[in-house]
Amino acid sequence: MPYMKNDVISKTEITDAIEITDEQYKTLLDAKLAGKKVTVRNDEPFIYSGDKRTVYQLVNNIVESQEILKEDDTPEGWQDTKPTPEPEFKTKFTSLEYLDRFTDQEQVDIVTATNSNIQIKLFYDRLLAATFIDLEDHRTEAGIDALIAAGLLDESRKEQLMTPEQV
Numbered sequence: 001m002p003y004m005k006n007d008v009i010s011k012t013e014i015t016d017a018i019e020i021t022d023e024q025y026k027t028l029l030d031a032k033l034a035g036k037k038v039t040v041r042n043d044e045p046f047i048y049s050g051d052k053r054t055v056y057q058l059v060n061n062i063v064e065s066q067e068i069l070k071e072d073d074t075p076e077g078w079q080d081t082k083p084t085p086e087p088e089f090k091t092k093f094t095s096l097e098y099l100d101r102f103t104d105q106e107q108v109d110i111v112t113a114t115n116s117n118i119q120i121k122l123f124y125d126r127l128l129a130a131t132f133i134d135l136e137d138h139r140t141e142a143g144i145d146a147l148i149a150a151g152l153l154d155e156s157r158k159e160q161l162m163t164p165e166q167v
Helices: 022-033 095-099 104-113 118-129 138-149 156-162
Strands: 003-005 008-010 038-041 044-047 052-059 062-069
Touching: 003 022, 003 038, 008 022, 022 038, 022 044, 095 118, 104 118, 118 138, 138 156
Parallel strands: none
Antiparallel strands: 003 008, 038 044, 052 062
């Protein structure tokens, strides 16, 4: 009588193995020789089809995927459908990126105002010298408020200029 334990089939007895028929032994041997994976499931011999499927997980807002055999259970923490990462928002910009948020006319008006308004000059010089402009830095909002107070920007522009950019 043939035996099977995990992925091992044998004509000699194996401890803690299930008994299989000669026909099952031949079928399992043929499957193994064809490169298919075999195992015991629910105390019965089982031959994997060899077909694969993709499973997904979201780690640190990055979608990871792996292929597993179609018949295998989905591993814990993984799922069959591709998850959607949370949108990420950019709040830090280079000086050039931030200046590009202003219209050409707004930029001309601001540069012109730097000749007569020291508060505007100070904001503009800091904007150019900064390694980056951070929308979450109170100085950025204070600078926009100064531009609005000087009549260089419309109040409605504040929201546009202070809104993070979706990445």
